[in-house]
């Protein structure tokens with residue numbers, strides 16, 4: 001375990017004043033893949049939490065384990081992958097102890113996920129209304145006519161103009177941004193408490209990206225939706241997230257409020273990511289659409305992880321201890337945790 005302990009920032013108060021735990025709590029998650037006789041952990045001892053109605057950004061370069069973390073929460077890890085350890089608690093209930101049938105119900109009703117490329121998730125031969133209506137009828141007892149009405153309502157909710165007409169459109173008749181809105185509408189059909197959005201804006205141009213992020217923020221605010229927002233783009237995090245987890249090579253290396261992280265990153269990897277943003281380093285809201293490729297070197301392949309800190313070959317603050325031991329996540333106060341033997345000093 002990484003020594004993660006939910007702190008005050010994850011304890012929330014109910015209207016009756018009673019404290020409640022986080023909506024989602026991932027504890028010591030390990031998800032492995034077995035390929036060519038080798039077993040490697042794509043997600044290695046990851047602990048995270050998302051409060052009710054909160055947005056957590058999970059950020060890191062390609063291959064860091066962000067998507068596998070999301071798929072683990074959804075119960076959608078496919079062979080040759082498997083969850084080898086840890087707990088995934090939704091409102092205190094361990095999802096890993098659920099049957100496939102129970103999980104399907106939870107996926108349908110409490111957790112929904114949207115992906116980067118909506119065209120791969122929408123069926124080209126059915127209209128948007130058919131597919132949305134189907135999603136509605138899967139979760140609620142409604143007649144076809146009622147499901148169509150609900151589909152129109154959902155399209156309106158996600159800001160599709162002329163929803164009464166668009167409901168009869170086929171996916172290819174809509175722009176990329178509109179298709180992503182339809183996917184969000186599908187995800188909302190079951191009125192979930194948690195929405196997992198895996199790179200929801202990566203395939204879209206910058207203006208449309210901003211609109212989709214604004215829509216997610218609006219839904220989060222108005223419906224009290226919790227969002228796990230997976231992105232390689234710190235600009236997206238700056239715009240949308242309250243909390244951030246930075247992942248590197250299958251591990252969480254820094255957890256923080258977004259404000260504190262952008263004000264003063266403590267893990268050298270986070271600092272490097274922020275430096276790679278154009279404009280003033282780390283200025284929140286800048287650098288939208290930037291890929292995080294400016295740190296020299298690459299993420300080590302999961303079957304060739306170095307001993308000790310996995311970032312050390314790319315790190316300008318490495319010390320001898322980094323070669324010997326994997327740095328544990330250590331609480332630095334105010335909900336901040338960093339896995340580094342030589343973190344960036346606060347004043348830097």
Ligand SMILES: Nc1ncnc2c1ncn2[C@@H]1O[C@H](COP(=O)(O)OP(=O)(O)OP(=O)(O)O)[C@@H](O)[C@H]1O
Nearest residue numbers: 033035042061062063064065066067068069081302
């Ligand atoms: N089905 C699979 N079989 C084997 N390895 C896999 C499989 N899925 C993911 N991996 C490996 O797990 C690691 C983590 O992948 P993951 O997709 O979670 O990264 P990511 O951070 O989401 O990156 P990206 O932004 O590119 O999606 C990668 O090394 C990847 O190659």
